Amino acid sequence: MNEEISEELRGKLIELARLQGGEAGELTDEHERWALYRVAIDDGIGVTELFDLISLEPDSALASSVVVHMVERSAPEERRLWVARLPAEVQGSAQVRVAELETVDMLCSGGFPHDQVADSLAGWSTWLQLRIIAFVQDTHVLRILAEQGRTKRVRRQATEATHVSARSTR
Incomplete structure (x- = not known):
């Protein structure tokens, strides 16, 4: 067009x-x-x-x-x-992405309490969960995603990342 x-x-x-x-x-x-x-x-x-x-x-x-x-x-x-x-009427998806990135930032900095991760997980998109796996090294967060992630892919990648993260902290 x-x-x-x-x-x-x-x-x-x-x-x-x-x-x-x-x-x-x-x-x-x-x-x-x-x-x-x-x-x-x-x-x-x-x-x-x-x-x-x-x-x-x-x-x-x-x-x-x-x-x-x-x-x-x-x-x-x-x-x-x-x-x-x-324009304000088309900012929605970009605002959602910014909020998701802020969640990743908080998880990376330790500013997101561990006990709230499992409670928040249901509201997190697959994209956000995969982004967390790619950037967050906190094994506690990764274990929660490995057990309760939205998709098989999320759970598999989180499991793999948990093992990598655990080896790098030894």
Whole structure:
């Protein structure tokens, strides 16, 4: 689906493509814009420019997807700045992702009491549980996920991570 884009967005996308060493392509095509956004997201080329232009993106689903990806890669103090680039009515999924990342941060820092992990688990998405396994080294938390995780994959990966974490603390 090709959408009209503003001249301001067109200019910023052309600059983003130039920074990335490529051609801008057909910028009314959201797939072409997504390709430019992915380079900024994955390779970090043009992140500042992406931040400046994402509020101009006419495809709200595309803009939301970009912001969700960026909050996963941003420092905690920058996450909400990315969310604020979206119109209020499409901030929901990005706000959820920020809250999930804050949970991971609290678990990593020891700021989330162990006795609340099992009680909170039912409300945690599979994505969050997998992210916890990838970043949290607390064997108590990992054991809870190994026993009560949402999916077989979560339970298996948490079991494996528990063994790795236990070996590294010896």
